[in-house]
Amino acid sequence: xxxxxxxxxxxxxxxxxxxxxxxxxxxxxxxxxxxxxxxxxxxxxxxxxxxxxxxxxxxxxxxxxxxxxxxxxxxxxxxxxxxxxxxxxxxxxxxxxxxxxxxxxxxxxxxxxxxxxxxxxxxxxxxxxxxxxxxxxxxxxxxxxxxxxxxxxxxxxxxxxxxxxxxxxxxxxxxxxxxxxxxxxxxxxxxxxx
Amino acid sequence: xxxxxxxxxxxxxxxxxxxxxxxxxxxxxxxxxxxxxxxxxxxxxxxxxxxxxxxxxxxxxxxxxxxxxxxxxxxxxxxxxxxxxxxxxxxxxxxxxxxxxxxxxxxxxxxxxxxxxxxxxxxxxxxxxxxxxxxxxxxxxxxxxxxxxxxxxxxxx
Numbered sequence: 457x458x459x460x461x462x463x464x465x466x467x468x469x470x471x472x473x474x475x476x477x478x479x480x481x482x483x484x485x486x487x488x489x490x491x492x493x494x495x496x497x498x499x500x501x502x503x504x505x506x507x508x509x510x511x512x513x514x515x516x517x518x519x520x521x522x523x524x525x526x527x528x529x530x531x532x533x534x535x536x537x538x539x540x541x542x543x544x545x546x547x548x549x550x551x552x553x554x555x556x557x558x559x560x561x562x563x564x565x566x567x568x569x570x571x572x573x574x575x576x577x578x579x580x581x582x583x584x585x586x587x588x589x590x591x592x593x594x595x596x597x598x599x600x601x602x603x604x605x606x607x608x609x610x611x612x613x614x615x616x617x618x619x620x621x622x623x624x625x626x627x628x629x630x631x632x633x634x635x636x637x638x639x640x641x642x643x644x645x646x647x648x649x650x
Numbered sequence: 651x652x653x654x655x656x657x658x659x660x661x662x663x664x665x666x667x668x669x670x671x672x673x674x675x676x677x678x679x680x681x682x683x684x685x686x687x688x689x690x691x692x693x694x695x696x697x698x699x700x701x702x703x704x705x706x707x708x709x710x711x712x713x714x715x716x717x718x719x720x721x722x723x724x725x726x727x728x729x730x731x732x733x734x735x736x737x738x739x740x741x742x743x744x745x746x747x748x749x750x751x752x753x754x755x756x757x758x759x760x761x762x763x764x765x766x767x768x769x770x771x772x773x774x775x776x777x778x779x780x781x782x783x784x785x786x787x788x789x790x791x792x793x794x795x796x797x798x799x800x801x802x803x804x805x806x807x
Binding site: 467470471474475477478481482484485489490491492493494495496497498499500582583584585586587588589591592593595596599600603 | 667670671674675677678681682684685702703704705706707708709710713716770772773775776777778779780781782784785788791792793795796797798799800801802803804805
């Protein structure tokens with residue numbers, strides 16, 4: 457049995473193989489991270505008979521979107537572009553304006569002076585015929601309003617530019633100043649076709 | 651100028667390509683590790699540009715705890731069977747509204763009990779879809795008490 461000489465394997469094509477694989481993975485890779493607007497749904501109430509909670513009219517900011525994707529805010533037609541500004545004005549409130557929500561003096565941990573927190577609730581109602589794109593647009597504006605105010609509060613009370621840059625406790629304090637209160641009513645079908 | 655003279659004399663040497671495979675392998679491994687293969691085959695028309703745009707978006711964290719619900723028009727080759735009205739897709743099959751409840755329960759059963767409160771449902775919905783179907787889905791999710799949701803959206807540029 458003659459031993460055969462084992463020749464060295466030519467590694468010259470190694471680079472080509474590697475390139476081939478590389479190109480395959482380059483093509484199949486999707487770098488996109490999933491992003492979106494995070495929301496919390498309300499739990500289904502235990503009891504069937506829900507009594508309407510009396511809320512002072514000045515404390516609600518009613519946003520209606522109809523089947524034609526048009527906006528009605530507190531009974532007035534509005535463009536989506538103006539919604540953010542209006543929402544900010546509403547959430548922030550003003551003690552001298554009787555049309556804006558009531559303010560409540562609240563003591564918050566981590567902030568020495570008492571803070572006035574608006575009692576406003578944003579009520580969002582859409583039609584079954586509203587397009588999803590418009591719905592998200594409106595949601596986005598409302599969330600943006602809260603985020604802008606929270607950034608402002610972060611600057612005012614903690615001297616940081618962004619709410620995201622605060623630590624856990626400070627974020628909680630800011631959340632208490634501007635609690636996100638967006639309530640979504642049960643859907644109505646008023647716009648005709650589904 | 652001695653400096654320049656010396657330069658002229660030097661013969662050009664070819665760059666050694668011996669380390670090229672190593673470099674390529676390095677890049678290769680990088681891509682292999684970062685690649686996420688699409689697990690579900692979409693049966694509805696939904697590309698990234700079909701998602702709504704938003705500015706106030708957050709990254710979806712802990713992908714292993716996310717269940718996806720897709721809504722949109724069926725693709726061309728499924729339209730004969732399923733029509734052109736927006737449909738729901740769970741995993742890789744079309745589903746009815748009533749299937750969502752069980753889908754959520756099944757997803758929940760797969761996870762560790764301690765992780766269940768952190769589970770999120772990502773709604774990937776075509777932006778031209780009517781809200782009716784989305785509202786119905788939200789109701790179903792509430793019934794299944796999967797309350798953490800994420801409206802999938804693209805970053806507005």
